[in-house]
Amino acid sequence: MKGAKPTMRQDVEAVDILPAPEWFSEEAAEEWARVMPVLVPRKILTTADLGSLENYCIAQGTVREMERHIKDHGHVFEAFKERDGELISTGLKRNPAVGIRAEAMTQARQLAAELGLTPVSRSRPSIRESDDGEEDDNPLNVS
Numbered sequence: 001m002k003g004a005k006p007t008m009r010q011d012v013e014a015v016d017i018l019p020a021p022e023w024f025s026e027e028a029a030e031e032w033a034r035v036m037p038v039l040v041p042r043k044i045l046t047t048a049d050l051g052s053l054e055n056y057c058i059a060q061g062t063v064r065e066m067e068r069h070i071k072d073h074g075h076v077f078e079a080f081k082e083r084d085g086e087l088i089s090t091g092l093k094r095n096p097a098v099g100i101r102a103e104a105m106t107q108a109r110q111l112a113a114e115l116g117l118t119p120v121s122r123s124r125p126s127i128r129e130s131d132d133g134e135e136d137d138n139p140l141n142v143s
Helices: 026-042 047-073 096-114 119-123
Strands: 076-083 086-094
Touching (some): 026 047, 047 096, 086 096, 096 119
């Protein structure tokens, strides 16, 4: 899209800082506590957006949990099968945590962009009010 980008408006129904949902993992709750103070002052996060924020925190928490698992158990493991009562190596197999982590990273990155938590998404038009401190009701005014 060429030309001036529209002004994002603060939402009158924006939420204040809320505690993390009780059912979150420890890692997801830590991410919630880290990003809520960043998002709330922008006044663009409403109750309708909380699902996206929850999903972002869950994905980021999953990334951290899987990274810890990979650190402890490695990217690969030796797999075995039983043949005639004896365990025989079938070679190295990829740790399933590697794939889970990759999927969660992708989800977290997409949701972070949606929520304005990435450098690129923050470089987009910021929330602005008109010069006299009042919001301009003209949707065609892009200055």
